[in-house]
Amino acid sequence: MFDTSRLTRFLPPRMQSQIDAYFEAFEVLLSVKDPKVLGALGPSGVRGLLLHRGKQGTPTDMPATHAAHFDWTYPSDQPEMADLYRRAKLGQWNGDDLPWNTSVDPLDPEIPLIPEEFLSFEDIEELGIKLDALERRKLSYSMCAWMLSQFLHGEQGALFAAAQVTEAVQFFDGKLYGATQVMDEGRHVEVFNRYLDTKLEKLYQINDNLFVIIDSLMTDGRWDMKFLGMQIMVEGLALGAFSTLYKQTKEPLLKELLKMVIQDEARHVHYGVCALREHFTKHLTERERQEREDWAFEVALLMRNRFAAYEVYEEWFEGRMTRADWRNVVYRSKGMEDFRTVMFSRLVPNLREIGLLSPRIMPRYEEVGLMRYFGGLAADQLTAEKLLSDLH
Ligand SMILES: [Fe+2]
Ligand SMILES: [Fe+2]
Secondary structure (H helix, E strand, O other), X not given: OOOOHHHHOOOOHHHHHHHHXXXXXXXXXXXXXXXXXXXXXXXXXXXXXXOOHHHOOOOOOOOOOOOOOOXXXXXXXXXXXHHHHHHHHHOOOOHHHOOOOOOOOOOOOOOOOOOHHHOOHHHHHHOOOOOOHHHHHHHHHHHHHHHHHHHHXXXXXXXXXXXXXXXXXXXXXXXXXXXHHHHHHHHHHHHHHHHXXXXXXXXXXXXXXXXXXXXXXXHOOOHHHHHHHXXXXXXXXXXXXXXXXXXXXXXXXHHHHXXXXXXXXXXXXXXXXXXXXXXXXXXXXXXXXXXXXXXXXXXXXXXXXXXXXXXXHHHHOEOOEOHHHHHHHHHHOHHHHHHHHHHHHHHHHHHHHOOOOOOOOHHHHHHOOOHHHOOOOOHHHOOHHHHHHOOO
């Protein structure tokens, strides 16, 4: 990416960061080549990246334009979804039953929330910033609270998207299943919020890029775009992130919480694959399919490159290193690399399975190093047990 620091180095730090953020936003928008995809993502990009609508301390209203689809004959129309519905009913759990009496000290070196090596302190030191042992633990605590805050914001998006998708989906069995997902996502909001509020006592604002993705799928009237955005892309991102943190954390309450959430999320992605496989491969024109294929690629890139924890940067390093330096530190960090690997090893096979990874788009995935995940198992072949056991 274009490094603005040489041009802006004589300006105050806050202004340097602003200019870097604008350049990054324009770069994101300019990198989208397909005009239809830009039409779908562009307005959300302006609201999220330039206007920072998620960060004004006031509630955000997003207009929804989808059609609620009723069927007064109540058909049994999708056995795989009916089976997911049965499993989801059996898989319900109560957030109150987690071991909330566990005492959590975010700075305890014996029970780290995330491993020391999640961020590379050497990379930070090379920029002339030396952190002592306590500062390192505090920075790790900030990173963990930042991640969990983004999970919480993502879960709020998932809750509303699941409700919209339940209205809009054409399968009746899908509506019944959808009702369980709404409950699941409500519970996820509850437990992440409770953990942040009572254990970490810290909440970060929503990351602008996450805002863009949520805004884009909430305001798109097409049901399959909501499904693709939420059930495949955001759920895939969530599963990657939860799994990485589950594997890495030593804090027992957080580990248990994540384990329960991961089991729900595995069903959610499975539902997305199930609903879209048939639709994308049989009911769309080739042009419509291509548009979705391009959209998914752009969003995958957004998810790969742009979760740079700038909210932590502003708190810790603004004025001490440039925003571009921070971006490099985060991008190269071991923790983020693990996260990307887990996320894409789940996401890419799902895109293949629903018909959005045709030979036409493969070279672009190849170019950004994502084709190596092509042969993995898609969500409909993965059980929650297998998912969890892979992480040990
Ligand atoms: Fe969730
Ligand atoms: Fe979910």
